[in-house]
Amino acid sequence: MLNVSEVLTILEKEGLTSSRQVVLRWIRQGDLPAVQESRKIGYQIEQSDLANFIAKKKESAASTQPTEQTSDDYRAGYQAAIKDLLEKAMVSGSGDLFLFRKNASIPIHLADFKEMAARNFSTGKNNPFYQTAIKNLYHPFGRKTPENVIYVYPLGDYYKLANLIISKEELSDFMKEMDLEGASLSDVFAHLYLYYLISGKVK
Numbered sequence: 001m002l003n004v005s006e007v008l009t010i011l012e013k014e015g016l017t018s019s020r021q022v023v024l025r026w027i028r029q030g031d032l033p034a035v036q037e038s039r040k041i042g043y044q045i046e047q048s049d050l051a052n053f054i055a056k057k058k059e060s061a062a063s064t065q066p067t068e069q070t071s072d073d074y075r076a077g078y079q080a081a082i083k084d085l086l087e088k089a090m091v092s093g094s095g096d097l098f099l100f101r102k103n104a105s106i107p108i109h110l111a112d113f114k115e116m117a118a119r120n121f122s123t124g125k126n127n128p129f130y131q132t133a134i135k136n137l138y139h140p141f142g143r144k145t146p147e148n149v150i151y152v153y154p155l156g157d158y159y160k161l162a163n164l165i166i167s168k169e170e171l172s173d174f175m176k177e178m179d180l181e182g183a184s185l186s187d188v189f190a191h192l193y194l195y196y197l198i199s200g201k202v203k
Contacts, residue, residue: 001045002046003043003046007053011023014054014057014058016054020177020199021173021174024043032049033045034049061135105153105154106151106153106186107149107151107186108149108186108189108190109149110138112190113134113138115132115189117134117190120191122198133197136162137150137193138150152185159189161189163202166192171188174188174195178191178195
């Protein structure tokens with residue numbers, strides 16, 4: 001039996017996906033057979049079931065266009081939404097852009113992030129991932145003085161937090177996987193950034 005991480009490694013080598021959330025979505029949809037004896041153990045997948053799944057995916061990909069979005073697709077979609085927003089601001093005045101930033105953005109305060117991040121690592125603030133996250137998010141462009149608050153910017157079907165761009169669909173999958181559906185979006189994005197940093201999706 002294989003766990004989700006082992007399955008993801010194989011699927012990455014096969015060129016099918018590099019997203020853990022996509023794998024979990026396939027499992028929940030019943031596309032990839034799996035069993036879950038407990039939340040602690042997580043999903044377990046038979047090697048034969050994975051082999052059959054890979055064969056079907058490759059057969060389907062040979063006859064249709066790929067449906068999974070890449071990070072470049074996310075970036076292109078987000079940039080298109082930015083362009084649309086700026087065009088509207090130019091027509092109706094810069095006030096619209098200011099109101100968008102003020103009303104639609106999601107704040108993550110430095111103190112809250114530090115407390116949450118330290119709890120997630122046994123080594124607390126000495127953990128290198130903790131230190132990298134603080135540097136990336138709250139010390140942009142190498143600034144010595146940290147920002148007290150940063151923002152997640154939603155545009156169209158995407159969100160942007162520093163150097164991370166994520167689709168609403170992937171965010172929803174992450175919230176379900178991590179049991180964060182009742183948490184605030186500020187907490188969700190703080191957890192998500194750390195998770196992606198540890199998994200190597202952002203650096």
